Amino acid sequence: MKIIKTVQEMQEFSANMKRSNKKIGFVPTMGFLHEGHLSLIKFADEKCDIVITSIFVNPTQFAPNEDFESYPRDFERDERLAAKAGCEVIFYPSVREMYPKNYQTTVSLSKVTQKFEGERRPSHFNGVATVVSKLFNAVRPDMAVFGQKDFQQTLVIKKMNEDLNFGIDVVIAPTIRESNGLAMSSRNTYLSEEHREKAGIIFVGIEETRNAIDQGENERKVLNAILQRVLRSVPEIRIDYAAVVDADTMEEPEYYLPGEKVAIIVACYLGKTRLIDNAIATIPSRLNEDNFKEGI
Numbered sequence: 520m521k522i523i524k525t526v527q528e529m530q531e532f533s534a535n536m537k538r539s540n541k542k543i544g545f546v547p548t549m550g551f552l553h554e555g556h557l558s559l560i561k562f563a564d565e566k567c568d569i570v571i572t573s574i575f576v577n578p579t580q581f582a583p584n585e586d587f588e589s590y591p592r593d594f595e596r597d598e599r600l601a602a603k604a605g606c607e608v609i610f611y612p613s614v615r616e617m618y619p620k621n622y623q624t625t626v627s628l629s630k631v632t633q634k635f636e637g638e639r640r641p642s643h644f645n646g647v648a649t650v651v652s653k654l655f656n657a658v659r660p661d662m663a664v665f666g667q668k669d670f671q672q673t674l675v676i677k678k679m680n681e682d683l684n685f686g687i688d689v690v691i692a693p694t695i696r697e698s699n700g701l702a703m704s705s706r707n708t709y710l711s712e713e714h715r716e717k718a719g720i721i722f723v724g725i726e727e728t729r730n731a732i733d734q735g736e737n738e739r740k741v742l743n744a745i746l747q748r749v750l751r752s753v754p755e756i757r758i759d760y761a762a763v764v765d766a767d768t769m770e771e772p773e774y775y776l777p778g779e780k781v782a783i784i785v786a787c788y789l790g791k792t793r794l795i796d797n798a799i800a801t802i803p804s805r806l807n808e809d810n811f812k813e814g815i
């Protein structure tokens with residue numbers, strides 16, 4: 520495994536790869552790798568000639584009251600797992616390397632960051648967009664692979680890639696789950712065994728909502744109520760948000776249209792641990808007569 524710690528060395532390495540016509544795949548992470556991250560590396564390995572993974576716990580996307588200090592870290596384990604999955608290079612910069620003294624620039628998106636995660640975690644997406652821009656400029660990949668798990672983040676990255684003309688092929692790969700449906704996350708290490716089991720209800724709620732959509736339900740309030748009812752069946756869960764939104768814009772009309780892609784999104788707390796999850800569904804193109812709502 521080649522480990523690169525400076526932006527300059529990373530750029531030189533990438534330029535060399537490009538000179539020999541190698542297609543570069545990139546997987547940005549904050550480390551403490553799990554099967555979700557590894558699936559992104561494997562995907563990139565299939566599509567590209569060389570896979571670069573970054574491991575950087577980015578301070579600017581954490582609020583002062585969040586878990587930057589306690590975020591789990593284990594570089595040696597990450598190195599082993601990444602190599603096994605097909606990663607050849609780890610970009611592992613220090614905080615000082617990414618944000619030198621007198622650093623001043625922030626990348627900020629106006630619309631897609633307004634609600635949900637952006638509202639609950641003000642400045643989070645500024646941190647994400649800024650660090651991903653810097654990582655894109657350091658690694659200069661042909662393809663970058665992100666997880667569906669962070670739904671709003673996928674919209675932010677796609678929009679930023681388009682608006683700032685990075686020209687990178689941004690690919691979104693499916694969410695990898697534990698056997699009880701819990702989406703894998705480095706933060707799951709914070710959960711007690713009991714909470715980890717109970718967290719399976721999040722996926723149950725998402726699946727029940729998806730079933731209702733498949734059966735023709737298209738009224739936002741009804742769908743949100745189905746999702747929230749299931750989540751409330753576990754009293755230890757505190758809902759931050761649980762909603763069905765348009766999957767492209769995150770807008771919330773009263774009724775979703777036939778053929779419209781929607782995202783079922785959840786953020787909730789179990790104890791002190793905040794979990795997020797989502798799934799995409801499509802409103803059937805022919806809603807069944809009983810459920811068809813005149814609102815559309």
Ligand code: AMP
Nearest residue numbers: 548549550555665666668669694695703
């Ligand atoms: P993180 O280390 O949490 O910043 O995540 C790095 C990348 O891995 C992001 O693109 C995440 O969306 C993705 N990711 C995290 N968890 C999963 C998962 N369970 N399945 C698929 N991708 C994931």
